[in-house]
Amino acid sequence: MTAGPGSGAVAGDRDLKLSRVTKRFGDFVAVDDLTLTVPEGSFFALLGPSGCGKTTTLRMVAGLEEPTAGRVSIGDQDITGLRPYKRPVNTVFQSYALFPHLAVFENVAFGLRRRGVRGVEERTEQMLELVELREYAGRRPAQLSGGQQQRVALARALINEPRVLLLDEPLGALDLKLRRQMQIELKRIQTEIETTFVHVTHDQEEAMTMADTIAVMNRGVIEQLGAPAELYENPLTTFVANFLGQSNLIMTEVIDPSGHTVVVDCHGQKVAVVASRCHTQQGRGWLGVRPEKISASAAGCEDHADVNVLTGGVVSDVSFVGVSTQYLVRMPWGQELMVFEQNTGTRSPLTNGDQVDLAWSRDHAFLLDAEQDAQAGVVREDGS
Amino acid sequence: MSQRPAPVVDGETARRRGYGWLLLVPGMLWLVVFFLIPTVQLFFTSLYDPSGSYELGYAMTWHFQNYPDAVRDNFDLFVRSFLYAGITTFVCLLLAYPLAYAIAFKSGRWKNFLLVLVIAPFFTSFLLRTLSWSAILSDQGVVTSLLKSVAILPEDGRLLATPVAVIAGLIYNFLPFMTLPLYASLDKVDPRLIEAAGDLYSSPFTGFRKVTVPLSMPGVVSGTLLTFIPACGDYINAELLGTTRQYMIGNRIQAAFLRERDYPVAATLSLLLMLVVVAMVVVYVRRAGTEKLV
Ligand SMILES: Nc1ncnc2c1ncn2[C@@H]1O[C@H](COP(=O)(O)OP(=O)(O)O)[C@@H](O)[C@H]1O
Ligand SMILES: [Mg+2]
Numbered sequence: 059m060t061a062g063p064g065s066g067a068v069a070g071d072r073d074l075k076l077s078r079v080t081k082r083f084g085d086f087v088a089v090d091d092l093t094l095t096v097p098e099g100s101f102f103a104l105l106g107p108s109g110c111g112k113t114t115t116l117r118m119v120a121g122l123e124e125p126t127a128g129r130v131s132i133g134d135q136d137i138t139g140l141r142p143y144k145r146p147v148n149t150v151f152q153s154y155a156l157f158p159h160l161a162v163f164e165n166v167a168f169g170l171r172r173r174g175v176r177g178v179e180e181r182t183e184q185m186l187e188l189v190e191l192r193e194y195a196g197r198r199p200a201q202l203s204g205g206q207q208q209r210v211a212l213a214r215a216l217i218n219e220p221r222v223l224l225l226d227e228p229l230g231a232l233d234l235k236l237r238r239q240m241q242i243e244l245k246r247i248q249t250e251i252e253t254t255f256v257h258v259t260h261d262q263e264e265a266m267t268m269a270d271t272i273a274v275m276n277r278g279v280i281e282q283l284g285a286p287a288e289l290y291e292n293p294l295t296t297f298v299a300n301f302l303g304q305s306n307l308i309m310t311e312v313i314d315p316s317g318h319t320v321v322v323d324c325h326g327q328k329v330a331v332v333a334s335r336c337h338t339q340q341g342r343g344w345l346g347v348r349p350e351k352i353s354a355s356a357a358g359c360e361d362h363a364d365v366n367v368l369t370g371g372v373v374s375d376v377s378f379v380g381v382s383t384q385y386l387v388r389m390p391w392g393q394e395l396m397v398f399e400q401n402t403g404t405r406s407p408l409t410n411g412d413q414v415d416l417a418w419s420r421d422h423a424f425l426l427d428a429e430q431d432a433q434a435g436v437v438r439e440d441g442s
Numbered sequence: 443m444s445q446r447p448a449p450v451v452d453g454e455t456a457r458r459r460g461y462g463w464l465l466l467v468p469g470m471l472w473l474v475v476f477f478l479i480p481t482v483q484l485f486f487t488s489l490y491d492p493s494g495s496y497e498l499g500y501a502m503t504w505h506f507q508n509y510p511d512a513v514r515d516n517f518d519l520f521v522r523s524f525l526y527a528g529i530t531t532f533v534c535l536l537l538a539y540p541l542a543y544a545i546a547f548k549s550g551r552w553k554n555f556l557l558v559l560v561i562a563p564f565f566t567s568f569l570l571r572t573l574s575w576s577a578i579l580s581d582q583g584v585v586t587s588l589l590k591s592v593a594i595l596p597e598d599g600r601l602l603a604t605p606v607a608v609i610a611g612l613i614y615n616f617l618p619f620m621t622l623p624l625y626a627s628l629d630k631v632d633p634r635l636i637e638a639a640g641d642l643y644s645s646p647f648t649g650f651r652k653v654t655v656p657l658s659m660p661g662v663v664s665g666t667l668l669t670f671i672p673a674c675g676d677y678i679n680a681e682l683l684g685t686t687r688q689y690m691i692g693n694r695i696q697a698a699f700l701r702e703r704d705y706p707v708a709a710t711l712s713l714l715l716m717l718v719v720v721a722m723v724v725v726y727v728r729r730a731g732t733e734k735l736v
Contacts, residue, residue: 120641121640122637122640122641141640141642141645142637142640143640143641143643143644143645145640147641148642149638149641150639151634151638151641152639153634155632155634155637155638155639156634157635157639157653158635158657159656159657160720168639168642168652169643172642172644172648172652173643178471214642215641215642218642218643235503418676
């Protein structure tokens with residue numbers, strides 16, 4: 059399921075494990091009975107909307123917050139009761155928390171000095187080299203740009219060679235361009251030093267581009283865990299379907315769950331879904347299709363064996379976004395479905411009012427439990 | 443404050459500076475009228491011929507010899523003043539730091555209430571409070587008999603009219619001046635920095651030493667100055683809680699100005715005190731290096 063060096067079939071001896079960890083603040087449950095294994099050496103992303111308990115989870119690993127229940131361990135060592143300064147774990151804080159009274163050099167050297175190791179000067183020099191801040195060694199944090207401060211925070215944590223590096227939205231304060239640059243940089247550093255990274259973010263694109271494994275978190279629980287492509291192609295819940303990318307969710311009724319493909323009734327039209335992507339076997343269910351998986355073509359195309367077709371659509375909105383064109387198609391039952399089409403230039407674009415059929419490969423849909431809210435995890439335009 | 447590279451002064455910032463300068467005017471005027479002119483006046487007075495008197499008047503003879511004479515005659519008073527003020531400042535720092543720390547970090551919703559308590563003594567007069575200390579420390583008082591009963595104080599020992607009483611009074615009176623600036627700077631210390639220190643292998647005590655203390659240095663510097671400077675010139679505590687053997691330079695200046703009316707001596711001593719204190723403060727602030735902080 060996961061890639062990354064050091065993760066094999068047997069549990070690595072330095073895997074980070076959270077077992078049934080719960081954190082309550084008064085009556086409020088911030089993290090709810092969470093169990094999680096982060097394989098040694100992997101780039102692991104904890105993804106979820108603001109307030110879902112990501113920071114709290116990290117703080118429990120760092121020892122800055124004590125779990126109400128459950129255990130935290132690294133390899134064979136149970137670290138649940140260990141004070142933060144005794145844990146082989148370092149954190150890149152959301153706000154960086156650089157020491158304002160110390161120069162960059164002393165900020166980076168801080169951890170080594172506290173542990174009284176040898177060769178602090180050389181190692182600090184090397185680390186500053188790695189994050190390309192050598193000429194800034196003598197400056198105070200307040201004299202650096204956001205991106206530079208971010209790299210100081212990273213260097214200050216990494217120099218201690220922690221078994222697990224915790225990053226709490228480390229790129230959150232940077233502008234888009236710098237963020238993309240730092241994503242690549244972080245990934246490069248992680249691959250180079252093979253340390254386990256636990257990267258907290260609410261940016262699904264960031265999680266997908268960087269991580270080997272993503273855990274999608276919502277309201278204190280992990281909704282789904284897996285490789286980015288797996289989560290994207292085969293979400294288990296409407297929340298994951300909506301939070302990672304966008305999905306069309308259509309209410310359907312299961313007709314025949316017996317075969318290699320499950321047949322559902324979609325407002326009078328039959329649609330097949332591969333069984334491995336069906337997460338409900340009977341009654342009603344949400345049929346999910348990604349907008350870019352659907353092709354819209356003029357009504358009347360013939361039916362393929364491996365293709366699902368929904369007929370009777372009418373184009374109701376066209377927006378051109380350069381690389382692609384995004385359509386809204388109104389279906390006979392009133393729902394508007396999203397369809398994204400690459401602007402390959404091989405065909406003239408559709409226009410408002412065109413009658414279309416929608417088609418997609420049977421491998422590209424999924425079926426979810428109808429009990430869930432179809433709007434769960436929808437990321438609005440304003441970013442909330 | 444911060445050491446950003448000097449910004450290029452364009453037309454607009456230059457103009458803004460022109461207006462900003464105006465804000466200094468009222469304060470400057472005040473200082474010129476009520477500080478600079480009187481100080482110059484004091485300087486001239488200190489050079490009057492000592493042979494004159496209040497009744498007969500003084501002649502201006504640029505008598506610089508007043509200065510060495512004043513130092514020679516009052517050397518022990520100067521030493522005692524700086525010693526008492528130094529001890530007071532040190533003990534105040536020891537008492538106020540934990541207090542300010544507790545108020546800033548541990549008091550929760552009691553914070554404002556505790557701050558009011560710190561300044562509550564100011565609601566009654568300085569004189570009255572110091573007088574009540576003479577009752578507290580009196581020979582028949584509870585404190586004296588308690589200390590005698592546990593043999594800390596010998597049977598014939600006393601507190602009132604000793605250096606202990608004067609210094610105790612000074613500490614009591616100046617404690618809020620130490621506590622408030624310390625509190626102000628400790629309250630600004632971001633708790634996330636202390637967490638970061640913990641994450642970077644600092645025990646709570648090391649984190650305190652390496653992060654909290656350096657970040658509270660501006661408070662330490664202003665607190666010690668606000669305590670030491672007025673304590674050097676204080677005369678009420680020595681007057682009410684001590685005897686002539688505990689008198690400080692302030693008592694001498696007060697007597698010279700108001701009782702003996704020996705203006706040249708009073709002016710000379712005032713200026714000497716001011717010069718020595720300013721010199722000490724400059725050296726201290728340089729060494730503490732506050733300009734590097736924040
Ligand atoms: N010290 C605390 N006291 C009370 N509630 C808290 C505390 N820390 C976090 N919470 C609550 O727990 C929830 C999860 O917070 P957090 O882990 O910071 O979320 P995230 O990092 O995913 O945005 C939030 O609703 C937050 O208000
Ligand atoms: Mg957070």
